Amino acid sequence: MTGSLTIVGLGPGAADQVTGAASQALAVATDIVGYGPYVDRVPERAGQQRHRTDNREEIDRARHALEMAAEGRHVAVVSSGDPGVFAMAAAVFEAVETGEAAWRALDISVVPGISAMFAAASRLGAPLGHDFCAISLSDNLKPWDLVLKRLRAAAEGDFVIALYNAASKARPRHLGEALELLRGIKGPDVPVIFATAISRADEAIEITTLGEADAARADMRTLVMIGSSATRLVARPGARPFVYTPRRVDGQVP
Amino acid sequence: MTGSLTIVGLGPGAADQVTGAASQALAVATDIVGYGPYVDRVPERAGQQRHRTDNREEIDRARHALEMAAEGRHVAVVSSGDPGVFAMAAAVFEAVETGEAAWRALDISVVPGISAMFAAASRLGAPLGHDFCAISLSDNLKPWDLVLKRLRAAAEGDFVIALYNAASKARPRHLGEALELLRGIKGPDVPVIFATAISRADEAIEITTLGEADAARADMRTLVMIGSSATRLVARPGARPFVYTPRRVDGQVP
Structure with a gap:
């Protein structure tokens, strides 16, 4: 058999x-x-x-x-x-x-x-339209220092960043620390998205910036996305803006 | 209407x-x-x-x-x-x-x-089982220097890296240059996968290392994946090895 x-x-x-x-x-x-x-x-x-x-x-x-x-x-x-x-x-x-x-x-x-980041991206526009990284914030199975090292590398490479396992009751301070590190490198104006329970009945999407992002808005069902320097919002009448990262990057390396 | x-x-x-x-x-x-x-x-x-x-x-x-x-x-x-x-x-x-x-x-x-990298990953095992990046090697719409900068950041962060638009007739030397840069940081032993036409009749998968990888093996339908320092092969009797990246990272930050 x-x-x-x-x-x-x-x-x-x-x-x-x-x-x-x-x-x-x-x-x-x-x-x-x-x-x-x-x-x-x-x-x-x-x-x-x-x-x-x-x-x-x-x-x-x-x-x-x-x-x-x-x-x-x-x-x-x-x-x-x-x-x-x-x-x-x-x-x-x-x-x-x-x-x-x-x-x-x-x-x-x-x-x-x-995967969650593509489901979230599809509800927003095209935030992952250019080079991106996926990082798990869980330190159950890896040292937190390695998470910080990867966040730093991803920010310095100006990637769009998708954070999995962004929040849990066992790690209440990790997401805040991650956002603070990214803010220090990317600055306050980069778009941040909290995408919770995507495609389900209680789906919730919040669009903010690194300067304003509050880690407490994430729960276990939240995918957090942080834009690159090029990620943009397109305002719409009577609806949430579209969020996208252009295919084109002009000029010098940032 | x-x-x-x-x-x-x-x-x-x-x-x-x-x-x-x-x-x-x-x-x-x-x-x-x-x-x-x-x-x-x-x-x-x-x-x-x-x-x-x-x-x-x-x-x-x-x-x-x-x-x-x-x-x-x-x-x-x-x-x-x-x-x-x-x-x-x-x-x-x-x-x-x-x-x-x-x-x-x-x-x-x-x-x-x-997406192509998940289709390719599913045929191999779980190479994207840990933190990873996706980078397009096309410089039609972004400066090649930005591609190199991102490759360097991804390698220094020890991410698994998926390369989209890895090869085209218009850019015959880009993939070779990318692999050389990655080899200089990651060393020669890291697994490299050329995954071509995944899920189609002419699907082809080649598993090699950064030291042995030949950029000429990629064509326009090839997704190239480069492991992290933790990516492993599991030998199988009479079949291609499984490739996976463990969830657990022990010890110090590399």
């Missing part, structure tokens, strides 16, 4: 932001594994087993999924957004590398999804 | 990598606008007009789409991958900002898609 493991990206939340390949992978799975609220997004199907886990147990969850695949089950591990972006795919391959030799011969695949 | 303009991401190429929202936007459009090979990916529909343009005419194409929307048409502008990543969305908002005032009141929206 040959099993399989597919790591599936569910996109930002709305059902219509899922790809055909992701829907197909979910439909043929015998087992759905993931953080509870993500498993709940998968349409129910008779005979399919659901394994809901806590958010912090990524490596155990990955090992459990690999064990089931090794037993011949067809396992779908689900992630919000894209599974390769601060999500389950890296945990699964880490479990493969450090686990049983037989796991390397399993049929393992990844189905990409719409 | 109220028109609309939707900028739609078609994903990397395969039909099953398109979201439901993108398919729906294409189904209701009266006009499809885009670079010819991308328009050709859209399923034919009776009564729908197709406007195939050359690759270099992005801003004219955006203005044409806005004019049609202002006349009451329902226009879908199509991009490969995600329209907000080095693609049509920024061109449309640039045309809105610099064009007729009435265009700002139009119903304009963006439907995200699977």
